[in-house]
Amino acid sequence: MTKQIIFAISLLITFGVFSYSINRIVRFFRFTRPAFPVREFRKRINVMLTVAFGQTKIFRRPVIGLFHALVFWGFCVIIFGSIEMVIDGLTGTGRVLIFLGPVYNIIMASGDIFALLVAISIIIFLSRRLFFHIKRFEGIEMKNISHIDANIALSIILLLMISLLTMNTGYIEYMKHTGESSVGLFPVSTVIAGFITNGKAENFRVMYETSWWVHILLIFLFANLLPYSKHFHVFLSIPNVFLSRLEPLGKLPNMDNITREVKLMLDPDTAFTASSMDVPQERFGVKDAEDASWKNYFDSLACTECGRCTAVCPANITGKKLSPRKVMMDLRARMKEKGPLMVKNGRDFNDNRSLLRDYISEEELWACTTCNACAKECPININHPTLIIDIRRYLVMEEASAPGEIKAMFNNIENNGAPWQYSAEDRMVWAKDLEINVH
Ligand code: SF4
Numbered sequence: 001m002t003k004q005i006i007f008a009i010s011l012l013i014t015f016g017v018f019s020y021s022i023n024r025i026v027r028f029f030r031f032t033r034p035a036f037p038v039r040e041f042r043k044r045i046n047v048m049l050t051v052a053f054g055q056t057k058i059f060r061r062p063v064i065g066l067f068h069a070l071v072f073w074g075f076c077v078i079i080f081g082s083i084e085m086v087i088d089g090l091t092g093t094g095r096v097l098i099f100l101g102p103v104y105n106i107i108m109a110s111g112d113i114f115a116l117l118v119a120i121s122i123i124i125f126l127s128r129r130l131f132f133h134i135k136r137f138e139g140i141e142m143k144n145i146s147h148i149d150a151n152i153a154l155s156i157i158l159l160l161m162i163s164l165l166t167m168n169t170g171y172i173e174y175m176k177h178t179g180e181s182s183v184g185l186f187p188v189s190t191v192i193a194g195f196i197t198n199g200k201a202e203n204f205r206v207m208y209e210t211s212w213w214v215h216i217l218l219i220f221l222f223a224n225l226l227p228y229s230k231h232f233h234v235f236l237s238i239p240n241v242f243l244s245r246l247e248p249l250g251k252l253p254n255m256d257n258i259t260r261e262v263k264l265m266l267d268p269d270t271a272f273t274a275s276s277m278d279v280p281q282e283r284f285g286v287k288d289a290e291d292a293s294w295k296n297y298f299d300s301l302a303c304t305e306c307g308r309c310t311a312v313c314p315a316n317i318t319g320k321k322l323s324p325r326k327v328m329m330d331l332r333a334r335m336k337e338k339g340p341l342m343v344k345n346g347r348d349f350n351d352n353r354s355l356l357r358d359y360i361s362e363e364e365l366w367a368c369t370t371c372n373a374c375a376k377e378c379p380i381n382i383n384h385p386t387l388i389i390d391i392r393r394y395l396v397m398e399e400a401s402a403p404g405e406i407k408a409m410f411n412n413i414e415n416n417g418a419p420w421q422y423s424a425e426d427r428m429v430w431a432k433d434l435e436i437n438v439h
């Protein structure tokens with residue numbers, strides 16, 4: 001009973017702190033703008049199964065991709081064992097899911113095998129970060145804290161896997177020493193147990209109980225660290241893929257407020273009606289975090305900081321200041337800064353800072369070629385160009401600010417109806433002296 005009470009209190013604290021952390025982040029969604037309607041559920045489930053569960057994009061880098069996929073699939077399998085532990089902890093039962101019969105054996109055996117595979121993968125990830133120079137993990141946006149955050153999360157996952165294998169090994173040995181038959185299959189832990197030549201049943205019981213508590217408390221700790229870590233993607237990557245933008249990458253979304261303005265201009269009768277005058281004038285494009293859409297903000301929260309987008313960005317590769325990963329991290333950081341102020345003082349609160357310029361410079365924004373390589377490469381379908389374009393739209397439409405070459409093109413379109421500097425009447429001048437033989 002004491003165990004149940006302690007467990008229930010730990011679980012309550014975990015849920016309490018987790019809900020508090022999630023609420024701190026989720027409440028900022030109300031300040032964001034609409035994106036696209038979430039329809040076509042069949043298509044979305046298909047994308048989720050291939051990109052999230054199938055880890056297809058991760059495999060573009062086959063070796064390291066495989067290790068990442070093993071960790072993801074391992075989590076999917078091991079979670080069943082964790083659910084069982086929570087039920088056991090609350091009800092005082094032992095291995096409550098045993099009624100699943102052969103399925104239980106498969107779940108336990110897969111969890112045991114994946115615990116080893118995940119541990120190996122995490123050791124490789126940690127070694128890469130600690131001992132090798134991986135260009136993808138560097139950049140001005142990657143501060144020391146980003147690396148510390150990643151290393152802490154990886155270390156906790158490693159400890160989770162070690163405690164799981166220790167728990168299974170202790171269980172097998174305890175049952176063996178008490179003459180009872182164990183339930184569930186544990187292929188890896190059985191091999192590990194084979195190396196143990198002596199010991200008392202009581203010691204193995206303590207080993208099992210201790211690692212049981214270490215494992216479950218680490219899960220609780222990890223769950224509460226995630227909302228403050230880049231590893232928040234453990235929770236958000238699957239929903240983010242489900243909520244992917246389904247249109248072709250190259251198709252830019254129209255701006256609703258511009259469409260409305262144009263329609264009003266084309267129909268003068270409605271242009272000055274009372275209802276049209278009532279429409280509040282919104283800001284064109286994105287200047288600050290609250291101008292971004294809910295999907296942009298969701299993307300920024302889900303970003304794993306893996307750097308795959310930046311590694312394929314032609315602007316970044318050719319030495320420009322732009323890093324698509326930084327754009328996502330900047331939006332997240334700006335919302336974290338301004339969100340609490342808007343909660344306190346309202347959406348219109350102005351702290352004399354903005355996403356544009358205080359976080360993302362014009363130089364970065366205009367370096368984007370809109371090639372969409374970043375969005376294509378991102379393993380969780382984050383779309384950076386939509387945000388970059390929307391900030392550029394703000395610059396052009398609200399501040400008339402653009403690089404000289406683009407301004408010249410705007411002038412030409414306005415004056416000549418084409419991006420070139422020649423008048424429309426002169427378009428055929430080149431053909432003036434041509435003689436064309438007509439047979
Ligand atoms: S769309 Fe822009 S940010 Fe993305 S890869 Fe191309 S140049 Fe880089």
Ligand code: SF4
Pocket residue numbers: 302303304305306307308309310324325328377378379380382
């Ligand atoms: S935007 Fe996507 S590819 Fe880029 S760092 Fe984040 S998760 Fe990785």
